Amino acid sequence: MLLPNKCSIREVNKDCVNPPKYVITVVSNNDEFMLGITCEKHKTSVSSKIGSLQNDGKIPKGRIKFENLKSVQTDCIRGDPDDLIQL
Incomplete structure (x- = not known):
């Protein structure tokens, strides 16, 4: 799954x-719903x-x-060193 390269929060338009640091989900009745991604700064809000x-x-x-969030590299998914800097 590809995620955006920046936080999904919008403030003052x-x-x-x-860069994102967390995937946000809600765990309810043994189901888990992904809501978005956020950076450290916006975690509390x-x-x-x-x-x-x-x-x-x-x-x-x-x-x-x-x-x-963590970077993953496999034989099928090759990471570019420049991408890792953003994480």
Whole structure:
């Protein structure tokens, strides 16, 4: 799966330019729903926003999970050293 090369948060009509650090998911009733990616700077604000959306019934209630992104290279997926610098 390919992910964007920057945080998915938008503030004051501007996209965040920071590289992503976490995949954001919600774990609910043994299902896990991916919501997006975020950088370290926006982790707290994303958590608050998701909690608010859960209370409004727009996102399933459950545990918010932030999983560290990591680079993976296999025989089928070859990494470029320049890509690793961005992570």
